[in-house]
Amino acid sequence: MTEVVKPIPSTWCPGCGDFGVMAALKNSLKELKVPTEETVIVGGIGCSGGIHNFLDGYGFHSLHGRLLPTAVGVKLANPKLTVVAVGGDGDGYAIGMGHFIHTLKKNVDITYIVMNNETYGLTKGQPSPTAKVGFHGNIESPFDSVLTALSIPSAGYIARGFSGAPREAAQYVTEALRYNRERRGFAFVEILSPCVTYNDTYQLWRQQVENVEKLPGYDRSQRAKAFASVLEVKERGKIPVGQIFRVADDKGVPALDKTLLPMIERSPTTADISLEHNLTKYQKLVSSFS
Amino acid sequence: MEFFEIEKGKLNTGVGLTIAPRTGHQARPRQAMGSTPAEQVHPPLSTERVGPPVRPREPLNDISLMIGGQGGDGTLTISDLLGRYFHARGLYIYTARAVLSRIRGGHADASTRAHVDPVWSQKASQDVLVAFDEDAVKVGLKELAPGGFVLADQGSVKSEGPNIYHLPLSITAASKAGNGLYKNVVSFGSLSVMLGFDPVVARGVVEKRFGRRGGEALEANLKAFDLGREIVREAGLKTPIFTVAQGNAKDQILISGNQACALGFVVAGGRFFAGYPITPATPIMENLEKFLPQFDGIVRQAEDELAAINMAIGAAYAGARTMTATSGPGLSLMTEGMGHAGTAEVPLVIVDCQRAGPSTGEPTRHEQSDLLFVVFASHGEFPRFVLSPGYASDVFDLTVEATNLAEKWQLPVFIMLDNDESENTQSTAPFDLSKVRVDRGRLTSNEELAKMEVYKRYEFTQDGISRRSVPGMKGGVSQTTGNEHDEWGHVSVNPENRRKMMAKRMNRLELAKKDLPAPHLWGDEKARVGLIGYGSTYGPIREAQRVLKEKGVPTRFFQARTLWPVPREALTTFLESVDVAYVVENNYTGQFGRLIRQELPELAPKLRPVVKFDGLAFRAPDIVHAVRGEP
The missing domain is CATH 3.40.50.970 (Thiamin diphosphate (ThDP)-binding fold, Pyr/PP domains)
Known part of the structure; x- marks a missing residue:
């Protein structure tokens, strides 16, 4: 066996919520038996964005906020890969907000995990887009990623977990990866992941999380009802978690990579690009200009 | 108007074209488009000043036609038909869109140039203007060469003059061809008579252009073409007004x-x-x-x-x-x-x-x-x-x-x-x-990786290029990052590693030099006057070289194809072989000239910036004038 890069110990503070997220992702990849060399972890910038260094598999450290377009590029170039984009709430909902919405719209078979701690940990505690009013002088109302994701018609898999409940979080990630492998489309999983140094919310969130799936009559394939339930839970001062939405098997928007590359074996990276192989077709293209 | 040297960091006077006054004569800036460059070569025509068109004895070796009107007038279709015709006649073509788009919104225009020799830029003036509205005439007349004429749409164009022919283009299209839109093909038909086109070849061009659309559309367009010919005859014009030479270009493609x-x-x-x-x-x-x-x-x-x-x-x-x-x-x-x-x-x-x-x-x-x-x-x-x-x-x-x-x-x-x-x-x-060669460099493979004991994505090598694995390759698992990193791809701020990694990457600018596209040199090897250019200035420079040679000024043109890293060795050889070199570029500050100065300060005194920044490309006369130091 060729010796390759080994995961390094994480740089996170002891007790960081990100550990729970990493454990969840690690277990999900293992459970689904994804080969290391077919795993691509695209990390953003921020504490959470270093995760690819701490896991086995190909890792790509992208620019701040740009992890989603990068991950989309990887997947479209080679749909056989299992591509997971992992970043923080500042990365995804502030500087990367445009890409977040458009990636939901594009619907490519990648899983996006956001570790939400409602703060910028790496730059020492500034309010992030999800910060509560009053946190570090924040006077802007927080943003809700799940409500936003629900409003994008092509979004087919939306879950929110809590790193304080790692078993459930791992289950959501596994489901997300499975959803990708079935070529159903983009899967979005937000995991509440407290920052023990600048915004230690473990105790508070433990009391506030409420699994919407346990609401009477909750049907996760009903988008409008999911939206209403999430709003209702929030209005009660709780944080809605759970597998909030999963489009019914016979419904949904086709995944972009599946539409563009119906045969997974034939893609930009597997194409035979030798001149000999393509010469006749190339000549035809050139002569179309005469 | 006073001229300031740009390389001394002083203000430019803001006119479109400037050259540095170091050639021993007093160089002066010239006006931007609108009164140049066509005007410099050929005095502008106005309806008052111009007499009846002079019929050149010889067929034109170089013709440019401009078509102007409102969007939807089919200016591009006419331009395309003309291009196809000249192409069929063995001429080299250069077509441009939106030549006059400085006039009000909604205006569309296009030009087609045909030449017996290869051309890569617009002609300095137009020989024919097809005008579907008054704007086209107003602006287009300034571009018209002596002896040129205007084919004007009767009813839409009011301007009159001895070289303006009003023909019922849209009226005929609407009343006889069945749709006003056919005025484009009607115009092509009229032009085919006015310029003495081979009627069979011209009709064939229409047939080929619209053949794909099937019977009815083709028939209507052919009818429009015939009607266009007819209205010229009905107007009693002496035709052809002038003719175009036939060329020897073979098997060409027309491409942007x-x-x-x-x-x-x-x-x-x-x-x-x-x-x-x-x-x-x-x-x-x-x-x-x-x-x-x-x-x-x-x-x-x-x-x-x-x-x-x-x-x-x-x-x-x-x-x-x-x-x-x-x-x-x-x-x-x-x-x-x-x-x-x-x-x-x-x-x-x-x-x-x-x-x-x-x-x-x-x-x-x-x-x-x-x-x-x-x-x-x-x-x-x-x-x-x-x-x-x-x-x-x-x-x-x-x-x-x-x-x-x-x-x-x-x-x-x-x-x-x-x-x-x-x-x-x-x-x-x-x-x-x-x-064509496909060279993937050090992209590695499963097979190669299997034979390796250790794989490091950013391994230090003699030339700084490491083997590159891509996801999916077994034994190639790696970390890729925009942070500074060690050989494994892990983030590192170790000073020694930083120095080595910077050198690993930056050395490529030196090491790759032999691998980078070499400049092309055009013109007289012994010339003492040099020209330096890149991008589309190639066209007007090559054309200017022809003119300058005829005027007894042989030139040598350094067509830079790699701009960075600056091709120092080739530029040194070139600059040593000439007395002066005009650096022709479409910007205010003479950017490539600045790069050359930075890299070759000892040869900088030979450089003469020739810049143009009025939104328009150079035309050959601009460069001829700059070299000859003419106003």
């Missing part, structure tokens, strides 16, 4: 720089493109949308240029040969991505179809003002190559080259086009596919 770029990329094995619509780069994306799906390739239109370049980086990292194309405003957004690709050593081709900037600038206008930006853009330092092709087949060749260089040297490679080069079409011999 953007199309040549798209083709070059496909042929080089390019299989992934991400972009965002922007003038004048969009046609690269549109052409690739047609081409790439035939080869398992993908084109994606992103939400913005930030996404475009990062998608491209993702695809390139995954192992697809990848391109993005944009223009100035998009390039500004892509800047952070360039540095990322540079540090992470991701191979990427970035095309900049330059337009007049900064900010939104003049989106449809011509400029070459991004050079210093492209060479230096990004915080921090990373190596990059900047190539600049001069004509369609050069665009094709250098796109293939850029795609190889990006993978061989694992860095971003820029191709700089400019507005006219991107959009205008020119005749060229079909591209030589036999010369």
Whole structure:
């Protein structure tokens, strides 16, 4: 066996919520038996964005906020890969907000995990887009990623977990990866992941999380009802978690990579690009200009 | 008006064209378009001053026709039909769109030039103007050469003059051809008589152009063509007014720089493109949308240029040969991505179809003002190559080259086009596919990796190029990052590692020099007058060389094809061989000249900037005047 890069110990503070997220992702990849060399972890910038260094598999450290377009590029170039984009709430909902919405719209078979701690940990505690009013002088109302994701018609898999409940979080990630492998489309999983140094919310969130799936009559394939339930839970001062939405098997928007590359074996990276192989077709293209 | 030298950092007087006054004569700035350059060569015609057109005895070897009207008047169709006709007559073609778009919105125009010799730029003046509205006449008349004429749409154009022929183009189309829209083909029919076209060949062109649409449309267009001929005869005009020579050009294709770029990329094995619509780069994306799906390739239109370049980086990292194309405003957004690709050593081709900037600038206008930006853009330092092709087949060749260089040297490679080069079409011999090579550099494989004991993505090697694995390769698992990193790809701020990694990347600018496209040298080897240019200035410079030679001034033209790293050795040899060198470029500050000065300060005194920044490309007379020091 060729010796390759080994995961390094994480740089996170002891007790960081990100550990729970990493454990969840690690277990999900293992459970689904994804080969290391077919795993691509695209990390953003921020504490959470270093995760690819701490896991086995190909890792790509992208620019701040740009992890989603990068991950989309990887997947479209080679749909056989299992591509997971992992970043923080500042990365995804502030500087990367445009890409977040458009990636939901594009619907490519990648899983996006956001570790939400409602703060910028790496730059020492500034309010992030999800910060509560009053946190570090924040006077802007927080943003809700799940409500936003629900409003994008092509979004087919939306879950929110809590790193304080790692078993459930791992289950959501596994489901997300499975959803990708079935070529159903983009899967979005937000995991509440407290920052023990600048915004230690473990105790508070433990009391506030409420699994919407346990609401009477909750049907996760009903988008409008999911939206209403999430709003209702929030209005009660709780944080809605759970597998909030999963489009019914016979419904949904086709995944972009599946539409563009119906045969997974034939893609930009597997194409035979030798001149000999393509010469006749190339000549035809050139002569179309005469 | 006083002239200030630009290289001394003083103010430029703001006129369109300036040259430095070091040639021993008093160089003076000349006016921007509108009163030049056509006017400089041929005095402007006005309806008062101009007598009846003089019929040249000889057929024209070089003709340019401009068609102007409102959008929807079919100006492009006429331009296209003319191009096809001249093509069939063995002439070399150069077509341009939006020549007059400085007049009010909704106006559309196009020009077609035909020449017995190859041409790569617009003619300094127009021989024929087809006008569907008054605006077209007002602006177009200033461009008209002596002996030229205007074919005006009766009823739409009021201006009168001895060289303005009013014919019922739209009236005939509406009343006899069945639809006013056919006025374009009616006009082509009329022109075919006025210019003594071979009627069979001209009719055949209409047939070929509209044949695909089937019986009814074809019949209507052929009828419109015949009607167009008839109305000239009915008007009792003495025809032909003048004629056009026949040429010997054979087997040419008619292609724009953007199309040549798209083709070059496909042929080089390019299989992934991400972009965002922007003038004048969009046609690269549109052409690739047609081409790439035939080869398992993908084109994606992103939400913005930030996404475009990062998608491209993702695809390139995954192992697809990848391109993005944009223009100035998009390039500004892509800047952070360039540095990322540079540090992470991701191979990427970035095309900049330059337009007049900064900010939104003049989106449809011509400029070459991004050079210093492209060479230096990004915080921090990373190596990059900047190539600049001069004509369609050069665009094709250098796109293939850029795609190889990006993978061989694992860095971003820029191709700089400019507005006219991107959009205008020119005749060229079909591209030589036999010369194409696909060189993937140190892209590794499962087999190679299996034989290796250790694989490190950023391993230090003698030339700084490490083996590159891509996801999916067993034994190639790696970390790729824009942070400074060690050989494994793990983040590192170790000073010694930093020094070695910087050297590993930056040394490429020296090591790759022999691998980069060499300049082309044109003209008289013994000439003491040099010309330096890049991009589409190739066309007017080559043409100016012909004129200058006739006037007894032999010249040597250094066509730079690699702009960064600056081709120091070749430039030194060239500059040592001449007394002066005019650096011709479409920007205010003489950007390439500045780069040369920076690299070769001892030869700087020989440089004479010739710059133009009025939104229009050079035409040959501009350069002739600059060299001769004429006003």
